[in-house]
Amino acid sequence: MTAQAEVWLNQAVHKSTGYAPIELHLNEKRSNPFLTANMFPSVNRIMNKNEPPILELAYSNLKAAAEKRKCYHDKKANPVSFVDGSRVLIRTHPQSNAMLAEIKKFFLLYEGPYVVKKSYGANSYVLTDLDGKIKGTYHMSELKAFVTADDNPL
Numbered sequence: 001m002t003a004q005a006e007v008w009l010n011q012a013v014h015k016s017t018g019y020a021p022i023e024l025h026l027n028e029k030r031s032n033p034f035l036t037a038n039m040f041p042s043v044n045r046i047m048n049k050n051e052p053p054i055l056e057l058a059y060s061n062l063k064a065a066a067e068k069r070k071c072y073h074d075k076k077a078n079p080v081s082f083v084d085g086s087r088v089l090i091r092t093h094p095q096s097n098a099m100l101a102e103i104k105k106f107f108l109l110y111e112g113p114y115v116v117k118k119s120y121g122a123n124s125y126v127l128t129d130l131d132g133k134i135k136g137t138y139h140m141s142e143l144k145a146f147v148t149a150d151d152n153p154l
Contacts, residue, residue: 017058087146113146
């Protein structure tokens with residue numbers, strides 16, 4: 001049964017490439033038991049001598065799918081960057097401790113504030129505490145801008 005399931009998965013046409021893995025691997029069209037069982041509409045894919053090779057077509061389909069995903073991601077992305085001297089909070093990763101009766105959900109999510117001393121590339125920052133002692137290098141996904149009541153009046 002497992003071998004048959006593997007055959008079916010390898011003969012299923014993938015949305016991203018437009019081809020079945022077995023077609024890409026062997027570069028030939030194989031008979032599909034799903035199509036011969038008449039359970040699904042037939043797919044007529046005739047290989048033409050003038051067509052580009054199947055791997056090139058699959059690659060172009062993958063590039064189009066990746067571009068579509070990127071456009072969708074860019075619509076929802078909200079990039080954040082910090083300048084040197086700005087204050088940030090660092091995300092903590094606490095663990096519960098049954099021995100001490102500490103529960104993770106009651107811990108603070110962020111600690112700080114810390115000051116951005118230097119940026120490495122577009123996404124890593126060296127942080128110092130308010131006294132100037134280096135805390136370490138952190139990825140921007142672990143940081144959050146520190147906002148005081150004066151910065152954000154109601």
